Amino acid sequence: MKDLLCDQFQNTVSEMLLCHRSILEILAKLQESGARVQRSVVHSVTSCGCQKIMADKRPLPENATLVDLKNLLDSHLSGSLCDDCRDIIENEIGRSLFYLAALCNLLDLNLYDIFLKEHKQLQILREYNMV
Numbered sequence: 001m002k003d004l005l006c007d008q009f010q011n012t013v014s015e016m017l018l019c020h021r022s023i024l025e026i027l028a029k030l031q032e033s034g035a036r037v038q039r040s041v042v043h044s045v046t047s048c049g050c051q052k053i054m055a056d057k058r059p060l061p062e063n064a065t066l067v068d069l070k071n072l073l074d075s076h077l078s079g080s081l082c083d084d085c086r087d088i089i090e091n092e093i094g095r096s097l098f099y100l101a102a103l104c105n106l107l108d109l110n111l112y113d114i115f116l117k118e119h120k121q122l123q124i125l126r127e128y129n130m131v
C-alpha cells in the first residue's frame with residue numbers, strides 16, 4: 001500500500017510546478033534549496049547563537065570497532081534550536097523536499113518507493129552495524 005501523504009505531496013508539487021518544469025530549473029532549484037538548508041543551520045550558530053559547533057580532531061584507537069566509533073564520534077553540536085531557527089530550518093528543508101519531489105516527478109520516480117528502498121538498505125546495513 002502506498003503512503004498517501006507522500007503521494008499527495010508529490011501530486012501537489014506537480015500541480016504547483018507550472019513555471020518551473022525544466023529539468024535544468026529543477027536541478028538548479030534543488031541545489032539552491034540544499035544550500036539554503038545549510039545556510040539556515042549556520043545562521044543558527046553564527047547569527048542567533050542558539051547552537052554552537054564545537055569541533056576538534058578526536059584520536060581514534062587503531063583497533064576501534066564500529067560500536068566504539070559510534071561512542072567516540074559526535075555531531076559537534078551543542079545547544080538546541082530556538083523556535084525561530086527551528087521554524088526557518090523546517091521551512092528550508094520543506095522547500096528542499098518540494099524540489100526533490102519535483103525532480104522525482106520529472107523523472108517519473110515515486111518518492112515513497114525511494115523512501116522504502118532506502119529504508120530497506122539501511123535496515124540491512126544496521127544488521128551489520130554499518131550505520
Ligand SMILES: [Zn+2]
Pocket residue numbers: 044048049050051081082083084085086
Ligand atoms: Zn536560534
